[in-house]
Amino acid sequence: MSRVITAIALLMLTVSASAQRTLEIVEYAIEAPVLNVVMPAGPTGVVTVSAGCDGCTPRTLIADGDTLYYVRDTPVPHAEFMQQLQAARAGIGEAALVGVYFDPESQRATRFRLVRSAANN
Numbered sequence: 001m002s003r004v005i006t007a008i009a010l011l012m013l014t015v016s017a018s019a020q021r022t023l024e025i026v027e028y029a030i031e032a033p034v035l036n037v038v039m040p041a042g043p044t045g046v047v048t049v050s051a052g053c054d055g056c057t058p059r060t061l062i063a064d065g066d067t068l069y070y071v072r073d074t075p076v077p078h079a080e081f082m083q084q085l086q087a088a089r090a091g092i093g094e095a096a097l098v099g100v101y102f103d104p105e106s107q108r109a110t111r112f113r114l115v116r117s118a119a120n121n
Contacts, residue, residue, distance in 0.1 A: 027110055030059065030100045034088045034114075037098045043067065043078035047109055049100045061102050061109040068111040084114050 030051050038048040040063060050058040069081035076084070088096035099113035 025104060027101050028104050029102075031097050032100060034085060034096050034098055037085075037100065037112075039063075039082065039085065039112075047100070049098070059102075059107075061100070061107050063109045063112075067109050070111060070113040072113070072115060081112065081114065088114065 030049055032049050033052050036050045036052045040046060044064050044067075045062075047061045047063050048058050049061065050056055069076050069078050071081060071084050085098070095116070097115050099111075099115060100109060101111045101113070102109045
């Protein structure tokens with residue numbers, strides 16, 4: 001009987017401990033059409049992005065040496081990302097969106113991800 005009581009007590013502790021957890025926002029994300037993302041010429045600098053919706057205010061972010069660049073799920077250097085972005089803007093290949101991930105406190109861009117639009121999945 002004491003084993004059952006011990007097991008119930010441990011279960012109750014586990015449930016109450018997990019109920020105390022809170023989610024912490026570590027980054028925000030914006031998915032924007034390629035034409036709504038203004039990138040710096042180099043891997044560091046100011047980025048302006050707008051989701052393209054009515055009433056959406058453009059956001060200014062900072063790309064730095066720790067910012068990562070992806071084409072779909074593949075990490076790429078900044079130069080290759082920019083080539084792919086320019087091709088998407090020119091309408092070469094499929095329509096694309098840019099996922100822009102950033103730290104809400106520092107406004108630092110953590111990564112950019114060029115992806116196909118939902119219409120072309």
